Amino acid sequence: MIKYLLNKMLISMQKKYDYDVTYMQDILSADLSAFFKYLKFQSMAGYRGGLPAAPLYAARLRAILWDDCGPCTQLLVNMALEAGVPANQVSAIVNKDLAALPDELAQIVEFTDLVLDHNPGADDIRPHIRAMWGEQGLIAIAFSISSCRVYPALKYTLGYGKACSRVVVNEQTLTPSDKNRSVTG
Incomplete structure (x- = not known):
């Protein structure tokens, strides 16, 4: 369920910015823990x-x-x-x-x-x-x-x-x- 919700968030970003989020979806699909690390990185980036x-x-x-x-x-x-x-x-x-x-x-x-x-x-x-x-x-x-x-x-x-x-x-x-x-x- 969490992967489903996170993927919906990515799709929303894709629609908003016309940006290919496939690489993020692939990370999410392959390794939820790695995706959470990626999200933590976003706080530094922001x-x-x-x-x-x-x-x-x-x-x-x-x-x-x-x-x-x-x-x-x-x-x-x-x-x-x-x-x-x-x-x-x-x-x-x-x-x-x-x-x-x-x-x-x-x-x-x-x-x-x-x-x-x-x-x-x-x-x-x-x-x-x-x-x-x-x-x-x-x-x-x-x-x-x-x-x-x-x-x-x-x-x-x-x-x-x-x-x-x-x-x-x-x-x-x-x-x-x-x-x-x-x-x-």
Whole structure:
């Protein structure tokens, strides 16, 4: 019965976001204990640390793009829009158009890319992140970056990974490319 109810929850998510939940259904079907571990992970992934939606999704989107998971990127785009992040900011985050973003979001986009590249230039931005959002905000950004990397790795490992080809933001089609991953420093 519990598997039935959890599967209904997954189907609801699939309908709401037009997102393929087969990998989660397969985990649920194969190992209920593993599925519960997956759900526990979701609480870390959802930690906000008092941050507004835009900085969280800036980190999440850049992290998911780094690992090139098309359906996951689209899911996060849809969730960002649902959370109230303006479409022009979502597009600028995906395209790494720093000039089109408010400074605090541009810093998070750049910081995220530097962190993912293991570039010491992130050390120069971290104090600004702390000054804007505090230690809790930095932790929320760290959790956002870290957790978003799990989903593509999990999906690719289980055979469900898809390369990112296009992302739709309010009927505008974007094609992320390697140039959007480049970092400076």
